[in-house]
Amino acid sequence: MATSAWGHSFPDHAEPRVGWTVNKPPAQVRIWFDVPIEPFFSTIKVVDANGQQVDKQDGRVNPTDRTVLEVSLPSLPPGKYRVFWNVISIDTHRTEGDYPFTISSSP
Numbered sequence: 714m715a716t717s718a719w720g721h722s723f724p725d726h727a728e729p730r731v732g733w734t735v736n737k738p739p740a741q742v743r744i745w746f747d748v749p750i751e752p753f754f755s756t757i758k759v760v761d762a763n764g765q766q767v768d769k770q771d772g773r774v775n776p777t778d779r780t781v782l783e784v785s786l787p788s789l790p791p792g793k794y795r796v797f798w799n800v801i802s803i804d805t806h807r808t809e810g811d812y813p814f815t816i817s818s819s820p
């Protein structure tokens with residue numbers, strides 16, 4: 714099924730932003746979705762350039778805003794990272810995707 718006015722959940726925006734280079738290691742990654750997502754079957758993880766998971770493995774749907782998927786990060790070194798997300802929306806359909814961001818070595 715293609716997109717509908719409600720149901721399937723797609724990312725609206727993210728922090729760090731998709732494809733952006735940031736100067737400071739972000740404390741967390743957050744993705745805002747266009748409709749609420751199911752906490753029990755939705756996942757988010759962050760990997761480094763070697764594919765190694767680097768987040769604190771506390772990925773969750775924000776309990777007070779179920780359109781937000783978030784995960785905490787340690788103080789990461791400069792480099793390229795990728796965020797993988799996989800969510801079940803309120804209509805029980807699954808969507809998934811990934812996006813890159815970079816932490817710059819220059820202050």
Ligand SMILES: [Cu+2]
Pocket residue numbers: 714720721804806
């Ligand atoms: Cu559908």
